[in-house]
């Protein structure tokens with residue numbers, strides 16, 4: 494009885510403090526969507542609450558948010574969601590929808606149905622196309638809603654939407670929708686950024702420049718916000734700095750490649766031989782009016798960080814080399830070390846040795862554990878060989894909690910996983926990777942031969958194709 498009372502009380506207090514919303518999600522990068530929305534709610538100081546289990550392949554996500562202001566702030570950041578609606582009713586049939594809509598509190602509806610207001614109703618279907626006549630039929634069937642305003646198709650004050658969900662299987666589209674929703678449109682997400690920041694139109698690009706959508710997703714998973722200080726230790730052409738600066742963070746990075754940092758050498762564009770005089774990371778930020786967020790980039794080897802012990806970053810967001818389209822090298826020599834002199838230092842080009850993938854992630858997690866602020870996030874890509882992947886191989890660290898792990902398929906046998914970790918514990922010397930037991934940091938090292946496996950997979954495929962012919 495006591496438990497029942499408490500449950501009812503909790504439900505009532507939630508009903509009073511939260512409104513129910515419906516997110517219409519984009520159908521690309523499906524695994525990245527929920528972690529993005531959760532991270533953005535957290536940036537806005539709100540916890541993710543959903544009244545139902547989310548189907549990872551569905552474009553519909555119902556969630557409870559404290560107020561419309563928070564909901565709008567989430568929409569100002571998301572690149573995974575298309576639109577957000579205040580959910581007024583839902584059901585599996587038109588009758589259920591009607592029952593749900595008529596029980597929606599009139600006080601919440603009234604301000605948007607006034608006689609001196611204008612409105613429009615949109616019909617949005619997923620996995621089915623309706624004719625204009627069918628759409629009008631759907632709108633007419635909503636005559637039980639007390640609309641008093643005037644219809645204005647071009648510039649209405651309020652937009653309402655009826656959304657029908659016909660499932661996710663294009664080969665098995667049902668006659669009737671599985672689910673129908675009705676709500677008031679609140680805001681659209683930032684899908685437009687994908688086009689306006691497209692790397693096709695980017696001033697300075699390289700072979701491995703990160704595409705705009707994933708760069709924004711990474712910045713969102715990292716909870717990057719205005720005035721943060723963000724660092725990318727494998728900065729390349731700075732795509733991740735661009736997305737973080739767009740959200741108002743100050744950005745800096747390092748890369749071992751002198752030509753990349755100074756924008757010199759061969760160009761990556763098809764019809765251009767050499768990089769132009771102003772092709773560099775700063776110019777990329779200038780292109781979008783973000784120069785004021787650019788701190789600097791340095792030539793530096795991530796295996797030997799140059800930062801003083803107390804340097805702290807709000808987020809570390811990076812795409813380390815996989816050794817497929819760029820080399821994985823670090824400074825060092827397998828030969829005897831030559832003694833340094835001033836003359837030697839001036840003209841010296843450091844020797845390099847292979848930087849094993851396993852070591853890259855060991856160093857990266859150690860660096861993040863030391864140089865992130867408390868609650869700061871590390872977001873990075875981990876390449877994996879799919880046939881051997883298990884969640885156990887994802888590197889761990891006692892100072893970092895795993896927040897999300899989302900797969901992006903690269904080929905039939907390889908993928909990369911976007912790993913998001915949060916610093917939950919102050920770094921102490923005993924947390925140095927070298928002191929950790931095998932169980933404490935995972936077996937990614939055993940997975941080390943990603944590069945060999947990648948190429949052996951490619952070779953196998955070519956051989957199979959040749960046998961077929």
Ligand SMILES: C[S@@+](CC[C@H](N)C(=O)[O-])C[C@H]1O[C@@H](n2cnc3c(N)ncnc32)[C@H](O)[C@@H]1O
Pocket residue numbers: 699701702703726727728729730731732733747748749750753793794795796811812813814815819820821822823824848
């Ligand atoms: C996958 S790319 C990063 C691409 C970048 N996100 C962009 O959008 O252009 C990896 C980068 O790591 C750099 N790199 C390789 N080994 C390194 C090391 N030991 N220290 C620092 N950077 C390194 C490469 O030069 C390359 O630019």
